[in-house]
Amino acid sequence: MRFFRRTRRRIRDRQVEVSGRPVDDVDLDSLLALVADSLGYESTFAADGATLLLSGPREFSVRLTGLRREAARRTREDWPMLVSEHLAHAVAVVDEPLDACDLGQVRPLLRVRVFLADEIEGARVVGRHLSSDLVEVLTVGYGGAVRPVRPEEAGCWPIPAAQALDLALRNARDDERLSVSRRDLGGVAAWQLDGPTAGATAHLRHLDDYLPVPDDGVLVAVPAPGTLLVHPVEGIGVVRAIERMRLHAQREVDGREDGLSPQVYWWRDGRLTLIRADVIAQDGQVRLVVAPPPEFARLLAAIAARPPR
Template sequence: MNADAAFDTPDAPDPDLPMLTAAQAAHLRELAAPYTDNGHTYSLQNLAHMCRRAPEDRWPELVETHFARLQAAGHGDESAAELLSGVHARLLPNESLTPDLVGAMRYARVVADGLVFAYALDQPTTVRILTDPDVERAGLEALGEAAYANLMRVPVAHEEVAIEGRALLHSVYGDSPFVASKALFLSELAREVTGEALPDAGALVAVPTRHLLAFHPLTDGSVADAINDLAQYALGAYQDGPGALSPRVYWWHRGGLTSLTVIDTETNTFSLQPPPELLGILKGLVRLDRAGRLAGRTAVDAPDVDQLTHTTADAIARLTQDGAGLGDAFASALELAHAHCALDPDVDRLPAWDAWATAVQLGSALFTGAQPQECHLGGDLVRQLPAVPAEPPADARAWLDAFYVAVVCRQTARIDRLCQVPLEVLRQDDSIDEYVLHWIDTLQTYWAERPMDDVVEKLLATMTTSAPDAVTRAPMDFVNLIDYQPVALFHRLITRDHDALAEALTEAVAQHATYWADSPAPRARVALGPLAMASLAYDYGFPVAGKRQYLPTYLLDRTRIEEIPG
């Protein structure tokens, strides 16, 4: 998640006004000098941005207009009522705070690298930053409430912007100089402009100018593109000005802003360095998304089964030259097995069964190795799986997929081998939450026929660590609607409570439907975890058979189960 880029500025930029050359900055300071001989210092940042976009023969006019507006601003004689009527929460760039302002604004605070929170009074021709006497006159609490309310009433326009990557950015803009300050309350803004709340993981956000902000909710694997797209977007808008605020990318999380951008002022370059907590979230989202486990907002076309069949066949064929592709081959086979269920939801035909059988073969080979064996992909299409050594990868979610399909297809010997994969290996997967490992530990302990007290202890650990305050990687809607459902079913399974399991199975199917909605993604077709638990329940004599959406009938009741090579 690192990116480096050079600031696209003219040669020899001024160190304090980098949007201008040193010569241009000296000229601007000379023009501003007559207006700044009153003992006060003024920030020239915004003025420099305006001058950068205008020919130098117009600079005297711009300077005169700029300082005329400053002089026309109020000087602190407004009543408390007038202050409350026009005050707004405001984000300011650090460099805009002159020594005079810093001494007069003890209430202001740094909210993130490069950004300061302050109160500003919106006036007909200008905006005045409030000082400590203003705050005292209106009252800090009343001023804060009014500043928030006035800011949220500022009108904005919203559009979705796709840059060069596949990530979608939400651009929010308007004429008001307070638009970017809404990043302070990004959750409320996101709900206003998109109709959806931000996810628990938060969002990436940029505030390049005071009239513009852009954000990307952390919901899926497109964050890998978004973080770079947003960095380029922010830098370009910041350089264009006027009203420049910050070229940085920030992480909005639980009401706070954290800068991800580290700027090297000596080389005029920047790098993106997410903190460890965010890096874990990003890895988790990318891993989930690449395996098709997340429901993206943008619908994708349903996969072509024939094309996916040949993709899987080619992936298996390449294993004879490069065994490192086994994980991708398993993912492709599993996607194919799910995709078949769009056309054959009961799995009562041989091509669908072949896909499920191949997923079992590749999944178990990935974690436990395999002898040479044939993989059938429907019709006369057969590929040879070469001998595979037992070198389990640190991919806990792929292990769960392999376990689930082996249970569904009643592959007892393969399940035995999967449950011997050391948990220490899977613990090396830094993209997952702790509850995933506890769940795997629960399943391995149960399958090894260890004492039920041990199983229950590990199951309770799974439940505890899947609570919202313990989850830091996966989106909570995915945890609740998808990941937790087989856990709930397993709980009912080990208590041998038929009625409770029937209710939990109905709930699991409903939650699967809620999560995926009308998505054409292959994983939407089958509730894999609940299907595995229901298959165990069926084998234990629970009355779970019968047609249920997302639970292929002829897999659940073993009608379609056949021998699998290897």
């Protein structure tokens, strides 16, 4: 066994000597060639290692810049899975009209969609937390052909992931306009904002373009990716509003295939904070147990202490 390990090491060292490239790049190339062969493709690397030409059932090029950056951030134990997923994805999207690794091509098609954190746990996506349980995920595409951007694709771009997410949010704000309607939730007035795509939450940061936002912020429910339900935080009636919005959001989520979150959130100063409220069934009765975060609980106490207007 030692003989074979020494032989492989000598072969690799010889490849490094001939190519003049770093050991990690040569090792990654060997793994890429092995996986490509298992998929039925012959592989030819560009001299600079930036692309890989696959020849077999189809002939096409795979960009490797983002993959190499992602591999540099991960342990070698992760490389086989990383390479396998990268080449499998490249084969799966070969017929897409645009190259997601080319920011110039996909820039206007970048959007952000919100998912429950539990739903995407372990998924290879580019995203950031909007709240403790909601994640903004970078997507590319249009119409029904929208999908998450993979880290290796975003790694090809000349901008960091956070900047790409901000770009996607600007695209949504500039290209899409939400419709606004009033809702009566059992005596609690609210605004409902709906959009033609699944990125309504992208407009949270510009909510004052649609309706007045008080200094204490607003309550927000996101029962579907294209819908926002909003109630201003202006008085102690906000406690009742939490209950009404939570139950309404639960019904919406239960009745839709694209239901998102039944919870209620507090939006203020660019932050979305979960106001956890659980529906508890006990002894044949259903009640709502609200556990507001400390900062919101302090705000409620301050509101209750204010003299009536």
